[in-house]
Amino acid sequence: AQSVTQLGSHVSVSEGALVLLRCNYSSSVPPYLFWYVQYPNQGLQLLLKYTSAATLVKGINGFEAEFKKSETSFHLTKPSAHMSDAAEYFCAVNPSGTYKYIFGTGTRLKVLA
Amino acid sequence: DTGVSQDPRHKITKRGQNVTFRCDPISEHNRLYWYRQTLGQGPEFLTYFQNEAQLEKSRLLSDRFSAERPKGSFSTLEIQRTEQGDSAMYLCASTPEGITGELFFGEGSRLTVL
Numbered sequence: 001a002q003s004v005t006q007l008g009s010h011v012s013v014s015e016g017a018l019v020l021l022r023c024n025y026s027s028s029v030p031p032y033l034f035w036y037v038q039y040p041n042q043g044l045q046l047l048l049k050y051t052s053a054a055t056l057v058k059g060i061n062g063f064e065a066e067f068k069k070s071e072t073s074f075h076l077t078k079p080s081a082h083m084s085d086a087a088e089y090f091c092a093v094n095p096s097g098t099y100k101y102i103f104g105t106g107t108r109l110k111v112l113a
Numbered sequence: 114d115t116g117v118s119q120d121p122r123h124k125i126t127k128r129g130q131n132v133t134f135r136c137d138p139i140s141e142h143n144r145l146y147w148y149r150q151t152l153g154q155g156p157e158f159l160t161y162f163q164n165e166a167q168l169e170k171s172r173l174l175s176d177r178f179s180a181e182r183p184k185g186s187f188s189t190l191e192i193q194r195t196e197q198g199d200s201a202m203y204l205c206a207s208t209p210e211g212i213t214g215e216l217f218f219g220e221g222s223r224l225t226v227l
Contacts, residue, residue, distance in 0.1 A: 009153070032213050043117070043204065043218035044156070051213040090155050094213070099144065100169065101216055103155035 004033075004091045006104035014112045019063075019078040021107045023091030026072065032094040033074045034101070035065055039087045047089070050074060061085070086111045115139060117219035119205050125225045126195055133191045134222040138207030145188050146216060147180055148204040149173065156204055162188060195226045 007022040025031060032051050036044040048059025055067045065076045074091060091104040118137045126132050138145045143164050148156035159178070160170045164185035174180075177195075182188040192199055202223050206216035 006155075034215065036216075036218075041220070043220045044206075044216070045218070046215040049213070049215055092155075099161060099163075100158055101146070102158065103148075105153070105155045 003102060004093045004104040006089075006091050006107050008107055009105065010108045010110065012110040012112055013081045015083055016080050019076070019081045019085065019109065021076040021089050021091075021109065023065075023074045023076065023104060024072050025074060025091075025093050027093065027095060033065075033067065034092040034094070035059065035063070035074075035076050036090045036092060036103075037087050038090065038106075044090065047076070081109075081111045083111050083113065085109060117205055117207055117217050119203075119219035119222045121222060122220065123223045123225075125227065127227050128195060128197060130195055131191065131193045132195055132224060133189055134203050134205075134224075136188045136190070136205030136207075136219060137186075138188070138205070139217055142207035142209050142217070143185065144208045144210070144214075145182055146206045146208075147188070147190050148206065150202040150204055150221070151200075159190075159203075192224070195224075197226045200224055200226045 003026050005024045034049045035047040038044045048057045050057050050067045058064045063078045088106045088108045090106045094101050120135045146161040147159040150156045160180050162182040177193045180190045202221040204221045206218045208214040
Protein backbone atom coordinates (compact mmCIF):
# COMPACT_ATOMS: atom_id res chain seq x y z
CA ALA A 1 0.00 0.00 0.00
CA GLN A 2 1.09 3.52 -0.68
CA SER A 3 2.25 5.44 2.37
CA VAL A 4 4.30 8.32 3.66
CA THR A 5 6.75 8.31 6.55
CA GLN A 6 7.65 11.42 8.47
CA LEU A 7 10.84 11.06 10.46
CA GLY A 8 10.76 12.89 13.75
CA SER A 9 7.45 13.55 15.46
CA HIS A 10 8.92 16.65 17.13
CA VAL A 11 11.49 19.08 15.75
CA SER A 12 12.87 22.12 17.57
CA VAL A 13 14.80 24.89 15.89
CA SER A 14 15.97 28.30 16.96
CA GLU A 15 14.38 31.36 15.44
CA GLY A 16 16.31 32.21 12.27
CA ALA A 17 17.68 28.69 11.83
CA LEU A 18 17.04 26.32 8.96
CA VAL A 19 13.89 24.23 9.13
CA LEU A 20 14.07 20.71 7.69
CA LEU A 21 11.11 18.35 8.00
CA ARG A 22 11.52 14.93 6.44
CA CYS A 23 9.05 12.95 4.37
CA ASN A 24 9.59 9.71 2.49
CA TYR A 25 6.98 8.03 0.37
CA SER A 26 6.55 4.50 -0.85
CA SER A 27 5.31 4.21 -4.37
CA SER A 28 6.28 2.31 -7.48
CA VAL A 29 5.09 5.23 -9.56
CA PRO A 30 5.82 8.85 -8.67
CA PRO A 31 2.72 10.06 -6.87
CA TYR A 32 1.40 13.51 -6.19
CA LEU A 33 2.80 14.88 -2.93
CA PHE A 34 1.64 17.58 -0.58
CA TRP A 35 2.67 19.36 2.58
CA TYR A 36 -0.02 20.72 4.88
CA VAL A 37 0.26 22.81 8.05
CA GLN A 38 -2.12 22.70 11.00
CA TYR A 39 -2.21 25.43 13.63
CA PRO A 40 -3.89 24.69 16.97
CA ASN A 41 -7.65 24.30 16.72
CA GLN A 42 -7.62 24.91 13.00
CA GLY A 43 -8.05 22.80 9.89
CA LEU A 44 -5.20 21.77 7.64
CA GLN A 45 -3.92 24.31 5.13
CA LEU A 46 -1.93 23.52 2.01
CA LEU A 47 1.69 24.70 2.03
CA LEU A 48 2.74 23.30 -1.35
CA LYS A 49 2.25 20.41 -3.75
CA TYR A 50 4.25 18.38 -6.27
CA THR A 51 2.40 17.25 -9.35
CA SER A 52 5.20 16.03 -11.65
CA ALA A 53 6.19 19.45 -12.98
CA ALA A 54 9.23 21.12 -11.38
CA THR A 55 10.99 19.00 -8.76
CA LEU A 56 11.65 22.03 -6.56
CA VAL A 57 8.35 23.36 -5.38
CA LYS A 58 7.87 26.69 -3.66
CA GLY A 59 4.98 27.22 -1.29
CA ILE A 60 3.56 29.79 1.02
CA ASN A 61 5.33 31.44 3.96
CA GLY A 62 8.79 30.85 2.47
CA PHE A 63 8.60 27.05 2.52
CA GLU A 64 9.83 24.86 -0.29
CA ALA A 65 10.25 21.14 -0.94
CA GLU A 66 12.28 19.09 -3.36
CA PHE A 67 11.02 15.90 -4.95
CA LYS A 68 13.83 13.35 -5.19
CA LYS A 69 12.74 10.22 -7.00
CA SER A 70 15.99 8.34 -6.32
CA GLU A 71 15.52 8.85 -2.59
CA THR A 72 11.70 8.67 -2.63
CA SER A 73 11.75 11.82 -0.56
CA PHE A 74 9.90 15.12 -0.41
CA HIS A 75 11.52 17.02 2.46
CA LEU A 76 10.20 20.43 3.50
CA THR A 77 12.62 23.29 4.16
CA LYS A 78 12.65 26.93 5.11
CA PRO A 79 15.88 28.89 5.30
CA SER A 80 15.00 30.91 8.38
CA ALA A 81 12.44 29.88 11.00
CA HIS A 82 10.01 32.36 12.42
CA MET A 83 8.08 32.04 15.65
CA SER A 84 4.85 31.93 13.66
CA ASP A 85 6.02 28.71 11.96
CA ALA A 86 5.35 26.74 15.13
CA ALA A 87 2.66 24.26 14.12
CA GLU A 88 2.15 20.66 13.05
CA TYR A 89 3.17 19.71 9.54
CA PHE A 90 1.80 16.80 7.55
CA CYS A 91 3.13 15.21 4.42
CA ALA A 92 0.51 13.59 2.21
CA VAL A 93 0.53 11.43 -0.91
CA ASN A 94 -2.09 11.00 -3.57
CA PRO A 95 -1.08 7.79 -5.33
CA SER A 96 -1.24 8.07 -9.09
CA GLY A 97 -4.57 6.98 -10.44
CA THR A 98 -6.52 7.32 -7.22
CA TYR A 99 -8.53 9.97 -5.47
CA LYS A 100 -7.35 8.91 -2.02
CA TYR A 101 -5.03 11.16 -0.03
CA ILE A 102 -2.86 9.43 2.59
CA PHE A 103 -1.29 11.46 5.37
CA GLY A 104 1.81 10.94 7.45
CA THR A 105 1.73 11.02 11.23
CA GLY A 106 2.91 14.60 11.36
CA THR A 107 5.86 16.57 12.73
CA ARG A 108 5.34 19.17 15.40
CA LEU A 109 7.68 22.11 14.87
CA LYS A 110 8.73 24.18 17.84
CA VAL A 111 10.59 27.45 17.28
CA LEU A 112 12.77 28.64 20.12
CA ALA A 113 13.39 32.33 20.76
CA ASP B 114 -17.05 32.86 4.42
CA THR B 115 -16.93 30.45 1.47
CA GLY B 116 -14.72 27.80 3.03
CA VAL B 117 -15.63 24.31 4.25
CA SER B 118 -17.79 24.49 7.34
CA GLN B 119 -18.43 21.79 9.89
CA ASP B 120 -21.03 21.55 12.61
CA PRO B 121 -20.90 21.12 15.52
CA ARG B 122 -17.34 22.07 16.33
CA HIS B 123 -17.45 20.18 19.59
CA LYS B 124 -19.64 17.32 20.75
CA ILE B 125 -19.54 15.58 24.11
CA THR B 126 -21.68 12.49 24.40
CA LYS B 127 -22.12 9.44 26.55
CA ARG B 128 -21.12 6.01 25.37
CA GLY B 129 -23.90 4.34 23.45
CA GLN B 130 -25.45 7.53 22.11
CA ASN B 131 -25.69 8.40 18.44
CA VAL B 132 -24.04 11.51 17.01
CA THR B 133 -24.22 13.22 13.65
CA PHE B 134 -21.79 15.67 12.09
CA ARG B 135 -22.50 17.89 9.14
CA CYS B 136 -20.14 19.23 6.52
CA ASP B 137 -20.86 21.95 3.98
CA PRO B 138 -18.17 21.89 1.30
CA ILE B 139 -17.12 24.73 -0.96
CA SER B 140 -20.03 25.08 -3.34
CA GLU B 141 -18.35 24.21 -6.64
CA HIS B 142 -16.42 21.24 -5.23
CA ASN B 143 -17.87 17.90 -6.24
CA ARG B 144 -15.56 15.68 -4.22
CA LEU B 145 -15.95 15.49 -0.46
CA TYR B 146 -13.85 13.58 2.06
CA TRP B 147 -14.14 12.56 5.68
CA TYR B 148 -11.04 11.94 7.77
CA ARG B 149 -10.52 11.08 11.43
CA GLN B 150 -7.62 12.49 13.44
CA THR B 151 -6.59 11.35 16.89
CA LEU B 152 -4.03 13.00 19.12
CA GLY B 153 -0.53 12.74 17.73
CA GLN B 154 -1.65 11.14 14.49
CA GLY B 155 -2.22 12.30 10.98
CA PRO B 156 -5.64 12.34 9.38
CA GLU B 157 -6.91 8.85 8.57
CA PHE B 158 -9.08 8.42 5.50
CA LEU B 159 -12.65 7.35 6.21
CA THR B 160 -14.61 7.85 3.01
CA TYR B 161 -15.13 10.07 0.02
CA PHE B 162 -17.92 11.14 -2.32
CA GLN B 163 -18.00 12.17 -5.93
CA ASN B 164 -21.16 14.25 -6.04
CA GLU B 165 -23.75 12.10 -4.24
CA ALA B 166 -21.99 8.78 -4.88
CA GLN B 167 -19.92 7.29 -2.07
CA LEU B 168 -16.99 5.84 -4.01
CA GLU B 169 -14.72 4.46 -1.34
CA LYS B 170 -14.92 3.53 2.33
CA SER B 171 -12.06 2.70 4.63
CA ARG B 172 -11.98 -0.47 6.68
CA LEU B 173 -11.89 1.95 9.63
CA LEU B 174 -15.51 2.76 8.88
CA SER B 175 -17.30 0.06 10.86
CA ASP B 176 -20.98 -0.67 10.44
CA ARG B 177 -21.68 1.87 13.21
CA PHE B 178 -20.53 4.63 10.88
CA SER B 179 -22.55 5.88 7.97
CA ALA B 180 -22.01 8.83 5.69
CA GLU B 181 -24.34 10.39 3.17
CA ARG B 182 -24.24 13.21 0.71
CA PRO B 183 -27.76 13.72 -0.58
CA LYS B 184 -27.99 15.77 -3.75
CA GLY B 185 -24.24 16.10 -3.85
CA SER B 186 -24.15 19.12 -1.57
CA PHE B 187 -23.67 18.87 2.19
CA SER B 188 -22.66 15.60 3.84
CA THR B 189 -23.42 13.98 7.16
CA LEU B 190 -21.40 11.48 9.14
CA GLU B 191 -23.35 9.52 11.72
CA ILE B 192 -21.87 7.36 14.42
CA GLN B 193 -24.26 4.99 16.14
CA ARG B 194 -23.74 3.49 19.59
CA THR B 195 -20.64 5.56 20.21
CA GLU B 196 -17.65 4.02 21.99
CA GLN B 197 -14.83 5.75 23.82
CA GLY B 198 -12.51 4.79 20.97
CA ASP B 199 -14.55 7.00 18.66
CA SER B 200 -13.25 10.10 20.46
CA ALA B 201 -11.36 12.03 17.81
CA MET B 202 -11.44 15.03 15.53
CA TYR B 203 -13.55 14.39 12.43
CA LEU B 204 -12.33 16.40 9.49
CA CYS B 205 -14.18 17.17 6.30
CA ALA B 206 -12.45 18.30 3.13
CA SER B 207 -13.54 19.10 -0.38
CA THR B 208 -11.85 19.51 -3.72
CA PRO B 209 -12.89 20.22 -7.29
CA GLU B 210 -12.37 17.83 -10.18
CA GLY B 211 -8.83 16.83 -10.96
CA ILE B 212 -6.59 14.30 -9.31
CA THR B 213 -3.95 16.83 -8.37
CA GLY B 214 -6.27 19.16 -6.55
CA GLU B 215 -5.52 20.20 -3.04
CA LEU B 216 -7.92 19.31 -0.26
CA PHE B 217 -9.65 22.22 1.41
CA PHE B 218 -10.29 21.33 5.04
CA GLY B 219 -12.87 22.51 7.51
CA GLU B 220 -11.89 23.19 11.09
CA GLY B 221 -13.17 19.82 12.22
CA SER B 222 -15.69 18.44 14.66
CA ARG B 223 -14.21 17.22 17.91
CA LEU B 224 -16.01 14.27 19.48
CA THR B 225 -15.53 13.28 23.10
CA VAL B 226 -17.24 10.08 24.24
CA LEU B 227 -17.51 9.72 28.01
